[in-house]
Amino acid sequence: MADHADLPETVTLTIDGQQVTVPKGTSILHAAEQAGTQVPHYCYHAGLSAPAMCRLCLVEVEKAPKLLPSCVTQVAEGQVVHTQSDKSLTMRRGVLEFYLHNHPLDCPICDQSGECKLQDYAHEEGRPHGRVREPKRVFGRDDFGGDVLFYGDRCVMCTRCVRFMNEVEQDPRLAVVERGDRSIIDTFFDEGLEGTNFHGNVVDICPVGALLSKDFLFKQRAWDLSHTDSVCPNCSQGCNIELHTRDNLVQRLRPRPNLDVNGHWMCDEGRLDYEWINRGGRLEVPLVRDGKEFHATDWKEALVGLVRELGAGPVRALVSPRLSNEDLGAARALVDQLGGGDLVYRSRRAPEELVLKGFPKLARRRDLAPNVNGADLLGMSRVGDNDGTGGLEGLASHDGIVLVVGDDLEDQPPTFGKEAALYVFLGTHSSEAASHAHFTLPLTTFAEQEGTFTNHENRVQRFWSGLPAPGAARPAWLILWALLAEHTGQTQPTRPEEAFVTVSEFGDVTYETLGKQGVIVTPPTRQEPAGAIGD
Amino acid sequence: MAYPYVSDREVRVISTQFGDPEARTLAGAKQRGRYQGLKTALDMSPDAVVDIVKASGLRGRGGAGFPTGLKWSFMPKDYDKPHYLCCNADESEPGTFKDREIIRWDPHQLVEGCLIGAYAIRARHAYIYCRGEFFEATQVLARAVEEAYADGLIGDDVMGSGQKIDLTVHVGSGAYICGEETGLMNSLEGRRGEPRVKPPFPAAVGVFGMPTTVNNVETLCAVPHIVVNGSEWYRQWGSEKSPGTKLFCVSGHVRKPGNYELPLGFPLMDLIDDLCGGITNGNALKAVIPGGSSVPLLTAEECRSCALDYEGVSSCGSMLGCASVIVMDETTDIVKQVRRMAAFYAHESCGQCTPCREGSIWVTRTLERIEAGRGTEDDLDTLMELTAQMVGTTICVLSDSVAAPVQSSVLKFRDEYLALIRRGERVGTA
Numbered sequence A: 001m002a003d004h005a006d007l008p009e010t011v012t013l014t015i016d017g018q019q020v021t022v023p024k025g026t027s028i029l030h031a032a033e034q035a036g037t038q039v040p041h042y043c044y045h046a047g048l049s050a051p052a053m054c055r056l057c058l059v060e061v062e063k064a065p066k067l068l069p070s071c072v073t074q075v076a077e078g079q080v081v082h083t084q085s086d087k088s089l090t091m092r093r094g095v096l097e098f099y100l101h102n103h104p105l106d107c108p109i110c111d112q113s114g115e116c117k118l119q120d121y122a123h124e125e126g127r128p129h130g131r132v133r134e135p136k137r138v139f140g141r142d143d144f145g146g147d148v149l150f151y152g153d154r155c156v157m158c159t160r161c162v163r164f165m166n167e168v169e170q171d172p173r174l175a176v177v178e179r180g181d182r183s184i185i186d187t188f189f190d191e192g193l194e195g196t197n198f199h200g201n202v203v204d205i206c207p208v209g210a211l212l213s214k215d216f217l218f219k220q221r222a223w224d225l226s227h228t229d230s231v232c233p234n235c236s237q238g239c240n241i242e243l244h245t246r247d248n249l250v251q252r253l254r255p256r257p258n259l260d261v262n263g264h265w266m267c268d269e270g271r272l273d274y275e276w277i278n279r280g281g282r283l284e285v286p287l288v289r290d291g292k293e294f295h296a297t298d299w300k301e302a303l304v305g306l307v308r309e310l311g312a313g314p315v316r317a318l319v320s321p322r323l324s325n326e327d328l329g330a331a332r333a334l335v336d337q338l339g340g341g342d343l344v345y346r347s348r349r350a351p352e353e354l355v356l357k358g359f360p361k362l363a364r365r366r367d368l369a370p371n372v373n374g375a376d377l378l379g380m381s382r383v384g385d386n387d388g389t390g391g392l393e394g395l396a397s398h399d400g401i402v403l404v405v406g407d408d409l410e411d412q413p414p415t416f417g418k419e420a421a422l423y424v425f426l427g428t429h430s431s432e433a434a435s436h437a438h439f440t441l442p443l444t445t446f447a448e449q450e451g452t453f454t455n456h457e458n459r460v461q462r463f464w465s466g467l468p469a470p471g472a473a474r475p476a477w478l479i480l481w482a483l484l485a486e487h488t489g490q491t492q493p494t495r496p497e498e499a500f501v502t503v504s505e506f507g508d509v510t511y512e513t514l515g516k517q518g519v520i521v522t523p524p525t526r527q528e529p530a531g532a533i534g535d
Numbered sequence B: 001m002a003y004p005y006v007s008d009r010e011v012r013v014i015s016t017q018f019g020d021p022e023a024r025t026l027a028g029a030k031q032r033g034r035y036q037g038l039k040t041a042l043d044m045s046p047d048a049v050v051d052i053v054k055a056s057g058l059r060g061r062g063g064a065g066f067p068t069g070l071k072w073s074f075m076p077k078d079y080d081k082p083h084y085l086c087c088n089a090d091e092s093e094p095g096t097f098k099d100r101e102i103i104r105w106d107p108h109q110l111v112e113g114c115l116i117g118a119y120a121i122r123a124r125h126a127y128i129y130c131r132g133e134f135f136e137a138t139q140v141l142a143r144a145v146e147e148a149y150a151d152g153l154i155g156d157d158v159m160g161s162g163q164k165i166d167l168t169v170h171v172g173s174g175a176y177i178c179g180e181e182t183g184l185m186n187s188l189e190g191r192r193g194e195p196r197v198k199p200p201f202p203a204a205v206g207v208f209g210m211p212t213t214v215n216n217v218e219t220l221c222a223v224p225h226i227v228v229n230g231s232e233w234y235r236q237w238g239s240e241k242s243p244g245t246k247l248f249c250v251s252g253h254v255r256k257p258g259n260y261e262l263p264l265g266f267p268l269m270d271l272i273d274d275l276c277g278g279i280t281n282g283n284a285l286k287a288v289i290p291g292g293s294s295v296p297l298l299t300a301e302e303c304r305s306c307a308l309d310y311e312g313v314s315s316c317g318s319m320l321g322c323a324s325v326i327v328m329d330e331t332t333d334i335v336k337q338v339r340r341m342a343a344f345y346a347h348e349s350c351g352q353c354t355p356c357r358e359g360s361i362w363v364t365r366t367l368e369r370i371e372a373g374r375g376t377e378d379d380l381d382t383l384m385e386l387t388a389q390m391v392g393t394t395i396c397v398l399s400d401s402v403a404a405p406v407q408s409s410v411l412k413f414r415d416e417y418l419a420l421i422r423r424g425e426r427v428g429t430a
């Protein structure tokens, strides 16, 4: 018996003429997905309870007296399900017609247009023309607080938003008030979503344009956005996200499901903290200092010039936990090649964690950078305070080689590196404290390069490039490995997956084995200090 | 003169005390035989009580007519988890006013019925969920419960039997949908009064997540009599499938409206013409709604042969429901009456299910437009299609209840709709 206990029992059934075998307890909706059929639905969401109230996922099940809600009906052996039969289609057309009864059809001015489930389903299966002759009821708009605007007339009353706040954020600030067609989602008097930490997710899960992001309001049309799989760069949780980009700018961040990391969600701070990626005034070409002057140059000349100076003395390096594993690995390889030396980083720490109560795997972690664990794993050490400042007294006046990669030195004086025999500054933006740099080399941001971050539990996760690099900016790993190639005369990595496998801490793991979900490489040795107060 | 109207053709089992305020006090109630049934039941095993109710053939009086004993037998037989009995006193179906009268005149009959029911299903706590608008009835009931507690009829040691049964009167806030049994349970738990998806059924997961049975007031009130007198005694009335007596709430165009307790199977026309004294002003009969506003209308013709039991009314094309007989004479404006019913459901829909939330108001607005003389013949097809889309697609059957009067009236009284649409003529005045 014990031998069988962990073997999931399976059930075989027929959906639209196709046999599928699924674990016992699977819903018809999920089983249909496996058979390649998407059953339309509004109220059901994989991350929430299933109230079976939208009545759109009803399907015909042979021998059942009525159509059954596929989201809550479990599969049974030998069941024969028809999602596309006359009965199912007629019913869906009918239910969809009711959805449009009070809907304002203001798609042309609705942000959701193009990614709206009401549009999608009505176009696919609805009636070509409406039959409503009565005036529609009007609710108008409401500011729900935080980043959320409510367009009441568009609401399809799926209660996903209410259930998210009840079940996942567990701070029930939204409710259905009134009943019948007067039902409306509302906040409790003036107490809106302001002050909650995950409310941005209600905008994502709202199947229509009833809940919209103030930040994104009227900014772009959904169909103009390119989507790139990425990892949130704003804390060490490493939420899987998509970058939505247009015009070479990040327009918004959206969570991408990964049940091992962030479920379907992301935090508000992380979601809304993306403008820095779009910040202008970028370093676009390598700069070489000649006395007090900086000369723009090309990479070849910059690297050849730099290699000549590499014997200038012992090296000390400052890196950043915003850099990828590949970048950090290359920085370490360079330092090692130059005889070894200090490798330090600075990082901001929040006073407390913000845990998502209904999905506690996800918390906005205290470390407000994506790759603190990567840096630790590669043997780099943290200096400075919880604001990510200070701690550079020795480095600032070091008289050998000073290498700064990815730290913007904002808190440092213009005299930084004045004593250095060779001061190399790699960054996205110029800095006062880089005035004495002999070489200033332009870096890409994470959004402009491919790479990996190691999150708080040492899960290594890939991200992809969603924006073109400005000018001649390049990823740090590419610059540093090119420098090493020049220095050693040996072939070095020229692709991120090659740069990744040079990091011995990752063992046999490759980009291929990382896939989209990531892999935990080794249990984290560093314990996060105690979590948020009052969990 | 007795309670508004009585007739010697009635068989009064449950309604014996209507009009007699003496039965409201515990002493008066005991004199009239109340709590005999409880005593008898407590001497039996819970399963034996279930069996006798099963044998009596008693069917639920809340509308669906589900066999009561069978429903009780679905409850788990152990005490692993708390069990609950909920008495449904939310009576809000238009045309229905029997439960209120039972509670007003004979509250101890209901308390006794609840205690026996709780005992039979192994519940240690019973709730009576009263409609929010029942001010007087609730006060009478609360007083009766208080007296019964003081007398040891309710509480830790019911009638010295060692059984613990508590009874709580809970007052709703005035929503029809809280009469639907799972909406009732949500409301009792302090949630929005919204019906739950079944399965799971209440006997498995009910109020507070525990096994629960919901029974109507009248259903529970029949139980003490059955326990005392036996199932065969109850079966002397009615038919094999519809045994016993039933309260009929007659309203509308009759001379003597009110509650009449009759053996099931009683002829509808006898009820109207004889017991109720016929149609007001000697007018002609136009239509009857035999079971509350949720069931299809019957034409005068269909009423002729209609016998008032579950099967009889079904075979005439309607349903017995909760036996609320709404009589409409020739002056009735059917379109207006149907519009009023639709408006009631649109107002009372909880709003969860899209077909019900949107359909009920859409149908209402369409009927309003037809009534205002701005309808088209297409609207009748639209009404039939919309209501068809509302049947069988929702969590509870409130949605179906909108369809019943609309569809039956469009089919049976199409002329009245057409008169309005084509000529702007109202057929009736009432």
Ligand SMILES: Cc1cc2nc3c(=O)[nH]c(=O)nc-3n(C[C@H](O)[C@H](O)[C@H](O)COP(=O)(O)O)c2cc1C
Binding pocket: B059, B060, B061, B062, B063, B064, B065, B066, B068, B071, B088, B089, B090, B091, B092, B093, B176, B177, B178, B179, B180, B181, B182, B214, B215, B216, B217, B219, B220, B396, B397, B398
């Ligand atoms: C919309 C709706 C309203 C209902 N209202 C009542 C009610 O007011 N009183 C009642 O006893 N049953 C009502 N019912 C029926 C109950 O759901 C349930 O079937 C009944 O209380 C069971 O009791 P019974 O088996 O004794 O009839 C309603 C059902 C629906 C769908």
Ligand code: SF4
Binding pocket: A154, A155, A156, A157, A158, A159, A160, A161, A162, A185, A205, A206, A207, A208, A210, A211
């Ligand atoms: S606001 Fe959006 S998520 Fe909330 S109930 Fe309405 S449609 Fe659903």
Ligand code: SF4
Binding pocket: A232, A233, A234, A235, A236, A237, A238, A239, A262, A266, A267, A268, A269, A270, A271, A362, A363, A364, A365
């Ligand atoms: S929890 Fe961290 S990783 Fe996730 S969205 Fe927030 S800041 Fe980004």
Ligand code: SF4
Binding pocket: B177, B194, B195, B348, B349, B350, B351, B352, B353, B354, B356, B357, B394, B395, B396, B397, B398, B399
């Ligand atoms: S059918 Fe109507 S009343 Fe019943 S659950 Fe659905 S919306 Fe609520």
